[in-house]
Amino acid sequence: MSRKRQESFGGLYLSSRSSAEGGSRLYRLDDRNRAIGEMFSRIAPRYDLLNRLLSAGVDRRWRRAAVAEMTPASGGRHLDLATGTADMALEIVRQKGNAASVAGADLSVEMMRIGIGKCRKACPGVGVSFVRAPAESLPFRDAVFDSACVAFGIRNVVDRELGLAEMCRVVRPGGRVVVLEFSVPPGSVLGSLYRFYFTRVLPRIGGLLSRREAYEYLPDSVLSFPEPAEFEAMMRAAGCASVTSRPLTFGIATLYVGVR
Numbered sequence: 001m002s003r004k005r006q007e008s009f010g011g012l013y014l015s016s017r018s019s020a021e022g023g024s025r026l027y028r029l030d031d032r033n034r035a036i037g038e039m040f041s042r043i044a045p046r047y048d049l050l051n052r053l054l055s056a057g058v059d060r061r062w063r064r065a066a067v068a069e070m071t072p073a074s075g076g077r078h079l080d081l082a083t084g085t086a087d088m089a090l091e092i093v094r095q096k097g098n099a100a101s102v103a104g105a106d107l108s109v110e111m112m113r114i115g116i117g118k119c120r121k122a123c124p125g126v127g128v129s130f131v132r133a134p135a136e137s138l139p140f141r142d143a144v145f146d147s148a149c150v151a152f153g154i155r156n157v158v159d160r161e162l163g164l165a166e167m168c169r170v171v172r173p174g175g176r177v178v179v180l181e182f183s184v185p186p187g188s189v190l191g192s193l194y195r196f197y198f199t200r201v202l203p204r205i206g207g208l209l210s211r212r213e214a215y216e217y218l219p220d221s222v223l224s225f226p227e228p229a230e231f232e233a234m235m236r237a238a239g240c241a242s243v244t245s246r247p248l249t250f251g252i253a254t255l256y257v258g259v260r
């Protein structure tokens with residue numbers, strides 16, 4: 001994989017963008033980036049358990065659907081942005097086979113450490129690599145990936161427009177940009193139930209099994225995330241063509257696909 005070493009000096013990250021304006025660009029992590037990364041590091045040990053529990057296992061089905069949208073159908077080079085504990089990276093290897101290579105990027109080393117352990121166990125010797133990098137400044141050259149995905153990560157990215165633009169930059173023309181994110185189901189009954197679950201039930205379970213603050217942050221970040229039509233427009237503005245979206249499980253999550 002053609003990749004420059006990510007340089008980080010006191011929170012400064014160098015993007016490998018080879019821009020028309022010329023050269024690389026520096027991104028400085030701000031306090032929100034740091035706070036979000038640290039929060040995920042604190043919940044890392046219980047993240048997978050809570051994911052399975054709180055979604056009753058449907059998150060696995062959503063990830064399968066998202067990876068099925070990534071091209072090519074087998075092999076290829078893929079970016080899993082905000083990889084966390086590497087569930088998407090593992091699903092990519094499962095679907096695309098051992099000839100695929102995956103780069104996982106995330107702010108939290110603790111989340112990725114768990115992901116590294118899972119990859120070693122599930123697919124030793126397969127090309128999954130990890131890098132600590134913010135979505136806003138990716139250490140990859142232009143157009144090196146066949147596809148890029150981000151699952152339940154884009155809502156945490158402080159500069160979302162820049163994160164999407166970076167995803168587009170590193171995907172080759174014709175490649176896919178795939179985003180899986182929570183959404184609020186349409187309709188007042190389902191919408192109210194969803195809000196109740198997210199604001200009342202989930203923080204309690206999260207507080208019992210992990211850090212409550214993270215599971216209070218989750219509803220805030222989900223409820224303030226743009227509606228699908230607005231997010232599709234953001235993907236187009238970032239450089240994706242033919243953007244489509246489809247609701248999953250009554251609209252609890254939405255799968256967005258764009259072509260670079």
Ligand SMILES: C[S@@+](CC[C@H](N)C(=O)[O-])C[C@H]1O[C@@H](n2cnc3c(N)ncnc32)[C@H](O)[C@@H]1O
Nearest residue numbers: 040082083084106107108111134135151153156
């Ligand atoms: C909810 S987890 C999702 C993890 C994984 N993609 C999954 O499907 O389970 C969100 C991840 O986004 C990462 N993250 C948050 N802001 C980020 C940023 N600006 N750049 C890169 N990763 C970020 C967090 O560290 C965390 O691991």
